[in-house]
Amino acid sequence: MSKDRFPLSRRRFLAGSAILTGSYCLPGVLNSVWAAGSDAPEKTEIRVGFIPLTDCAPVVMAALKGFDKKHGITLIPSKEASWAAVRDKLTSGELDAAHVLYGMLYGLQLGVAGPQHQMANLMTLNNNGQAITLSNQLKAMKVTDAASLKQAVAAKPAGTFTFAHTFPTSTHAMWLYYWLANAGINPFEDVRTVVVPPPQMVMNMKIGNMSGYCVGEPWNQRAIRDNIGFTATTTQQIW
Incomplete structure (x- = not known):
């Protein structure tokens, strides 16, 4: 084979490779590649659903104080009527994000209590801060805790007493069921x-629709302030 046909020697090949490699690492080349991308957010307005509860404060205050602006976005808090409404608007795309129940997140991921939908948990807003409230009518019957509630329930026909939680896959449902079953x-x-829905708990207890409920704050304290109920236990006392 003629040497003239392939004049590129090993030394010249390595030298050429070094030149190519060096040019790829030049700042100017890197900058031109980086310029093809962008740090800008995909959306500049983010609709975030929330329910009036104490743990919605981070979302609401971030919008009120303008903490969102330094990230190039505008948070638009959207007050919702119920957790079911939050679920439906999240899955339909009407909301970009939401302050949600922990159990709802996994329920939607699994297709339980709603259509199956891919979800992502970005941050935790609250640990505990929930309670079980019982009515003053039960208190008048000498009910002060789960053990005395058991006696009151046993003395009446099944289904006499009604208790509320916030959503089928909510931690409130889990806590309420566990607390009752443990007694x-x-x-x-x-x-x-x-x-x-959480904001309707106090009114429903006031008009006699239920004897107790499990919900997040401030609706347990509101029952005490309105003198219609008392806190039987807090969730951190349950487990």
Whole structure:
């Protein structure tokens, strides 16, 4: 084979490779590649749903104080009527993000209590801060805790007492069921359980629609302030 046909020697090949490699690492080349991308957010307005609860404060205050502006976005808080409304608007795309129940997140991921939808947990807003509130009518019957509630329930026909939580896959439902069951009360047979949006808990107890509920603050303290109920236990006392 003629040497003239392939005049590129090993030395010249390595030298050429070094030149090519060096040019790829030049700042000017890197900058031109970087300029093809962007640090700008994909959306400049982010609609964030929330329910009036104490733990919605980070979302609301971030918008009010303008903490979002330094990231090049505008948070638009959207007050919702119920957790079911939050679920529906998240899955339909009407909301970009939301302050949600921890259990709802996994429920949607698994297709439980709603259509299956890919979800992502970006941050935790609250640890505990929930409670179980019982009505003053129960207090008048000498009910002060789970054990005395068991006696009151046993003395009445099944389903006499109604207790509320916030959503089928909510931690409030889990806490309420666990607390009742631990006292020997079957939450699915001995009492009636219903779903009620957090802001409607106090009013429903006031008009006698239920004997107790499990919810986040401030709705437990509101029952005390309105003199219609008392805190039987807090969630950090349950587990």
